[in-house]
Amino acid sequence: MHRAYxxxxxxxxLFLCPTMVLADSPRxxxxxxxxxxxxxxxxxxxxxxxxxxxxxxxxxxxxxFTVNTTSAMVPVSDVGPGTWTIRTFVKxxxxxxxxxxxxxxxxxxxxxxxxxxxxRPVILAGSVTLSGQPLHGQISVYPSEFKxxxxxxxxxxxxxxxxFAFPLxxxxxxxxxxxxxxxxxxxxxHDVAFQERDALRDIKITLPEATVTRLAR
Numbered sequence: 001m002h003r004a005y006x007x008x009x010x011x012x013x014l015f016l017c018p019t020m021v022l023a024d025s026p027r028x029x030x031x032x033x034x035x036x037x038x039x040x041x042x043x044x045x046x047x048x049x050x051x052x053x054x055x056x057x058x059x060x061x062x063x064x065f066t067v068n069t070t071s072a073m074v075p076v077s078d079v080g081p082g083t084w085t086i087r088t089f090v091k092x093x094x095x096x097x098x099x100x101x102x103x104x105x106x107x108x109x110x111x112x113x114x115x116x117x118x119x120r121p122v123i124l125a126g127s128v129t130l131s132g133q134p135l136h137g138q139i140s141v142y143p144s145e146f147k148x149x150x151x152x153x154x155x156x157x158x159x160x161x162x163x164f165a166f167p168l169x170x171x172x173x174x175x176x177x178x179x180x181x182x183x184x185x186x187x188x189x190h191d192v193a194f195q196e197r198d199a200l201r202d203i204k205i206t207l208p209e210a211t212v213t214r215l216a217r
Contacts, residue, residue, distance in 0.1 A: 030113075031113055032075050054090075171194050175188065
């Protein structure tokens with residue numbers, strides 16, 4: 001009798017142990033990302049200037065996910081619990097621009113977790129003409145209060161019609177410099193102000209006067 005009881009107890013223990021381990025294991029679930037687009041990002045998506053928004057997630061355990069979207073809500077399945085860093089990018093004219101350094105979120109164990117991801121760059125778009133003709137060259141952008149080692153800038157080439165479009169990583173005042181090809185500085189525009197909730201900014205730069213005017217929406 002004792003042997004039969006012991007054998008039955010062993011079978012029950014072997015059956016229940018894996019179940020108990022699974023019940024205590026962290027549960028992966030669905031991570032729902034609600035994207036808070038700035039007005040200029042929303043306008044640029046509608047106008048086709050931004051072709052996709054990319055979100056790259058990485059966890060402290062080395063797990064990763066990448067999604068491309070134009071939607072304001074993104075579900076990501078099989079995301080395990082833990083601390084995740086979400087970095088965001090926008091694709092414009094074939095170029096992928098980083099628009100955030102990363103946002104840390106703590107994902108709990110469970111079937112579903114929702115969080116808000118701000119995507120707030122200011123999109124600057126426009127055109128450059130020289131004596132009425134599209135200029136071949138590029139435009140460089142730096143913060144007006146440039147601090148070596150702490151601030152950074154970038155340069156964007158014009159297309160064949162002298163047009164450009166790119167995201168400013170943050171609001172504030174920026175200096176724009178127009179360069180022609182071969183590389184020659186031809187105009188500099190100081191302190192162009194951008195607000196975080198600006199709608200899509202369209203500017204027209206006319207040379208040699210180098211005046212900046214807001215295009216009618």
